Amino acid sequence: MTVSSADDLIAFIDDSPSPYHAANNAAALLAAAGFSDATGNPGALPQLGYLRSGAMLLAWAQPAEPDGIAAVRIVGAHTDSPNLRIKPHADLGGSGMRRLAAEPYGGALLNSWLDRDLGLSGRVALRRGDAVVDVLFRVDEPVLRVPQLAIHLDRDVSSSGLLLNKQQHLNPVWGLGDPEPGEFVSWLAEAIDADPDDIVGWEAMCHDLTPSRRIGVDRELLAAPRLDNLCSSFGALQAVLAAGGDHDSIVIAALFDHEEIGSETATGAGGPHLAALVERLWSDAGATPGERAEALGRSRILSADMAHGTHPNYPERHEPNHHITLGGGPVLKVNVNGRYATDSLTGGEFMALCRDLSVPSQTYAHRADLACGSTIGPISAARLGIATADVGMAQLSMHSARELMAVDDVDHMVRAFTAWALASV
Numbered sequence: 001m002t003v004s005s006a007d008d009l010i011a012f013i014d015d016s017p018s019p020y021h022a023a024n025n026a027a028a029l030l031a032a033a034g035f036s037d038a039t040g041n042p043g044a045l046p047q048l049g050y051l052r053s054g055a056m057l058l059a060w061a062q063p064a065e066p067d068g069i070a071a072v073r074i075v076g077a078h079t080d081s082p083n084l085r086i087k088p089h090a091d092l093g094g095s096g097m098r099r100l101a102a103e104p105y106g107g108a109l110l111n112s113w114l115d116r117d118l119g120l121s122g123r124v125a126l127r128r129g130d131a132v133v134d135v136l137f138r139v140d141e142p143v144l145r146v147p148q149l150a151i152h153l154d155r156d157v158s159s160s161g162l163l164l165n166k167q168q169h170l171n172p173v174w175g176l177g178d179p180e181p182g183e184f185v186s187w188l189a190e191a192i193d194a195d196p197d198d199i200v201g202w203e204a205m206c207h208d209l210t211p212s213r214r215i216g217v218d219r220e221l222l223a224a225p226r227l228d229n230l231c232s233s234f235g236a237l238q239a240v241l242a243a244g245g246d247h248d249s250i251v252i253a254a255l256f257d258h259e260e261i262g263s264e265t266a267t268g269a270g271g272p273h274l275a276a277l278v279e280r281l282w283s284d285a286g287a288t289p290g291e292r293a294e295a296l297g298r299s300r301i302l303s304a305d306m307a308h309g310t311h312p313n314y315p316e317r318h319e320p321n322h323h324i325t326l327g328g329g330p331v332l333k334v335n336v337n338g339r340y341a342t343d344s345l346t347g348g349e350f351m352a353l354c355r356d357l358s359v360p361s362q363t364y365a366h367r368a369d370l371a372c373g374s375t376i377g378p379i380s381a382a383r384l385g386i387a388t389a390d391v392g393m394a395q396l397s398m399h400s401a402r403e404l405m406a407v408d409d410v411d412h413m414v415r416a417f418t419a420w421a422l423a424s425v
Helices: 004-014 019-032 183-192 227-241 273-284 289-298 344-357 376-384 407-422
Strands: 048-053 056-061 072-078 083-092 097-105 118-128 131-144 173-176 199-208 213-215 221-224 250-256 300-304 331-333 362-364 387-392 394-396 403-406
Touching: 004 213, 004 221, 004 227, 004 407, 019 048, 019 056, 019 118, 019 131, 019 227, 019 250, 048 273, 056 227, 056 273, 072 227, 072 273, 072 376, 072 407, 083 118, 083 183, 118 183, 131 183, 131 199, 183 199, 221 407, 227 250, 227 300, 227 394, 227 403, 227 407, 250 273, 273 289, 273 376, 300 344, 300 376, 300 407, 331 344, 344 387, 344 407, 376 387, 403 407
Parallel strands: 072 250, 072 300, 300 387, 331 362
Antiparallel strands: 048 056, 056 250, 083 097, 083 199, 097 173, 118 131, 118 199, 131 173, 213 221, 221 403, 331 387, 394 403
């Protein structure tokens, strides 16, 4: 069992309760390794650099001595995870308790947020003179809790299942009595040492306060929040950090926001930033239209998002001929209806690479009678016209407040992603 990569992943996850913190921490890792922040810089891009916008980050490593126009090899992931987010008019009362108005972000497993001690994190928009700036905040104190209805008042819950109304049942409590107008804004202002009148907006979200841990009798399992998809974001970062210049291609780590709600935002995979970066890198290199087209054909995207492991208590919910095991290595995702972007060539390249590395690998197909999820893969492939493979690491409890994967798969991921990014083309 390899734990060094897993320990680094644990630190990254626990330091990143919101996607904004994830992008901020990714930038810090890159800066410590010599990458330059090129955000807002209109000049030629550095050999090692990154751009940020909100919770999106794009980092690249150009070859030190390129032989012609370099292809790009992009490891793409996303920084956002399903959670509960606070509405603009936040203060609620009811039955002698102060509550906050919340709503689910993405396809959260709603029951997993009940009866947990919750903190708050995200970013706040502040008025500073004539400008509006954003400030990150993080409160790792148990200020919120969503209490479940007692079984004595819901006798059918064990037979009929738990039914949660997204509007009524997920508003966390945070005190007794009646709310004062502007109470949440005042609390938020104190948390960031600002004047309440200067707060003009926020993206505030709940996070579970239980730290990530290796668990199980042999400590072979990793229980953590936000494995989907900070695990893959960590893998993408490790790949670009390993690219010191002695490689053929331009290695890019693309960490997007808003995948959990469809990616069609300015900082999502459907936005313009990644295509603009690739075009700018090729423009800096003086590529002609013909050279761009040739490099495009040699380029690849590895869309990295977590994969469904076969659940031991629900094996009938999985495709019976494609069982996926935790600890079984990277999972290649295939879907004939284009929910994943893998084709036989891109998938074959990835599986052959894993075989050469002696890294175990698996292939996932969804049950044909269940709706299949998707990733940034099809969107990125369509936006850029670059051949793509969809991969991930096996996990259970996807979209829960707390998810589960194998410790060894973190090292499998880092080895496979790094070797794929640095492969000669």
